[in-house]
Amino acid sequence: MKFAMIGAGAMGLRYGILLQEAGNDVTFIDTWQPNIDKIREQGGAYVSRDHKDRHLVPIKLETPESYHGDPDILIFFTKQMQLADFLKRCEHFFNDRQYAFTCMNGMGHIEKLQQYFADDKIIAGTALIATVLNGPGDVDFMGKRGAGKMNMANLTEKPDEMTHRLFDELEKAQMHPTLTTNFKGTLMTKVIFNSVINTLCTMFEIPMGELGNFEKAYDLGRQLIDEAYDICERDGITLVSSREEEMHALDINTRIDMPLHYPSMYQDMIHDRPTEVDYINGYIAKLGREHNYEAKTHIFLTNLVHLAEYHRANE
Numbered sequence: 001m002k003f004a005m006i007g008a009g010a011m012g013l014r015y016g017i018l019l020q021e022a023g024n025d026v027t028f029i030d031t032w033q034p035n036i037d038k039i040r041e042q043g044g045a046y047v048s049r050d051h052k053d054r055h056l057v058p059i060k061l062e063t064p065e066s067y068h069g070d071p072d073i074l075i076f077f078t079k080q081m082q083l084a085d086f087l088k089r090c091e092h093f094f095n096d097r098q099y100a101f102t103c104m105n106g107m108g109h110i111e112k113l114q115q116y117f118a119d120d121k122i123i124a125g126t127a128l129i130a131t132v133l134n135g136p137g138d139v140d141f142m143g144k145r146g147a148g149k150m151n152m153a154n155l156t157e158k159p160d161e162m163t164h165r166l167f168d169e170l171e172k173a174q175m176h177p178t179l180t181t182n183f184k185g186t187l188m189t190k191v192i193f194n195s196v197i198n199t200l201c202t203m204f205e206i207p208m209g210e211l212g213n214f215e216k217a218y219d220l221g222r223q224l225i226d227e228a229y230d231i232c233e234r235d236g237i238t239l240v241s242s243r244e245e246e247m248h249a250l251d252i253n254t255r256i257d258m259p260l261h262y263p264s265m266y267q268d269m270i271h272d273r274p275t276e277v278d279y280i281n282g283y284i285a286k287l288g289r290e291h292n293y294e295a296k297t298h299i300f301l302t303n304l305v306h307l308a309e310y311h312r313a314n315e
């Protein structure tokens with residue numbers, strides 16, 4: 001299949017290179033000039049696994065303005081706050097035959113994609129796949145080959161032939177996809193998961209294991225989970241896991257599965273980039289407001305993360 005990977009950062013490079021290695025035709029499209037220059041100078045991107053086996057993988061890279069191809073599927077892996085600009089700059093090669101797929105964190109991206117793609121062409125999901133961009137043109141696929149897993153669902157909740165073809169390619173690329181027919185529930189379950197782990201680890205600049213092993217981790221998580229689940233219930237969203245299952249997933253992921261990992265929002269914080277907190281805890285709070293529910297803890301945490309960003313900017 002022919003893919004355009006919109007955003008050649010950590011996740012764009014990981015998905016794109018694994019899809020390329022599975023036999024697909026992938027073109028990467030990026031706007032960050034140091035990354036574009038480095039990849040062109042090197043003739044590709046350097047890929048490591050858990051800091052080892054660093055090697056060069058040749059890739060095709062274009063800017064939005066230089067690309068004139070006609071991919072079957074456009075995969076979006078930008079940060080939430082970058083998406084509107086990417087969409088505007090890429091619009092010239094969109095057509096109504098193409099599908100848009102993404103596993104970005106947070107919420108806010110679907111409404112933006114809907115401005116350019118019909119609902120039956122939008123597929124989105126969630127990725128539990130840890131990847132770090134060491135710097136321009138240099139990516140670390142954390143975990144062993146085939147590590148991680150992901151969910152995907154059609155916005156219409158009606159998988160079609162192209163959905164199954166995409167699923168098969170993702171499976172060949174060892175991304176371990178699960179296809180669901182619960183669009184908002186699938187996405188919101190990950191938003192809630194991130195609203196605890198990403199946010200707390202980023203604010204305190206700690207790896208996930210340190211949160212999981214903290215004696216009050218259950219209490220911290222429980223308060224955030226309860227607020228978020230109350231709001232989703234009011235919105236009629238059927239989450240993929242119960243409150244207890246979500247608490248259990250938080251515990252296993254932090255203490256056992258990825259104790260040494262720093263979440264992606266942390267990577268932004270330490271590189272003095274804005275975090276996606278407004279699209280994670282901030283989105284939960286916004287959804288609460290639509291149902292006259294004041295998500296006090298999520299609002300407080302959103303503001304605290306902004307305080308941490310502000311502090312770094314003034315250091």
Ligand code: NAD
Nearest residue numbers: 007008009010011012032077078079104105130131133264
């Ligand atoms: P990323 O920041 O690595 O890349 C996104 C875009 O930002 C790319 O265009 C990249 O070139 C550019 N970029 C990277 N560093 C930059 C810098 N210092 N200054 C300016 N531009 C820069 O983002 P990502 O980690 O690939 O995340 C994409 C989406 O996937 C996000 O919504 C993220 O939350 C989500 N996600 C990430 C991970 C992960 O482990 N990285 C896992 C699951 C989901």
